[in-house]
Amino acid sequence: MTSNSSTRVRILVHGATGRMGQALMRLGAQRPDATIVAAVSRGMPAQRVVDGVPHFAASELHGAPAFDVAIDFSLPQGVDGVLALCLERGAAFVSGTTGLEDGQRGSLQAASERIPVLWASNFSLGVAVLGELVERAAAVLPGWDCDIVEAHHVHKQDAPSGTALTLGGFAELGGAQPRYASLRAGDIVGEHTVQFATAGERIELIHRATNREVFAHGALHAAVRLASRRPGLYRVRDVIS
Incomplete structure (x- = not known):
């Protein structure tokens, strides 16, 4: 479907009670081109309807109303169910859940033959640009050491972060062999530093997110x-501009 002044894209938020899910719920309610039609969380909801949006437990997914696209920011064990529902309903699937297993990545690839699928470790435009810069730097600096250092809040479970691994993939495309280091502290939203170093000189490419709303805005867009x-x-670069 297309979005215009009279038709809004109907969105199901999966992982609605998490940090990103809460941001998606709040910002999604403000968009003129979209409407949140369902919120899904792992456990049973304390309230069935909040601000006009029905809430469901993950075990009740099939009771969700019709939707055009699901946005998933949950845990790896929750992805399979919502992806299956999107396939059943013919809805698009957007996910920022990290720590997926190889089999789950294969499922995303297979699902993309039937529905639009977008998985990304990071939905900020700045990180999309950073990836291109990392690939270019790696290609023109053969033999330089490449290290990726990432920092996030204490509640983030996977390490290295999905964004760090994605940036490492860009470095590998340019011919580098990245190494990783992770820090979990306080309420850091997300910081990624890609360092290229050789004898006598060093280059650092850095992205810092100070507010997770940038990721929510990107995912909604x-x-x-x-x-x-x-x-x-x-x-992300295919749909963000």
């Missing part, structure tokens, strides 16, 4: 754009 796309596997 991507969801609205993806809802009207053909089946396929998309990247």
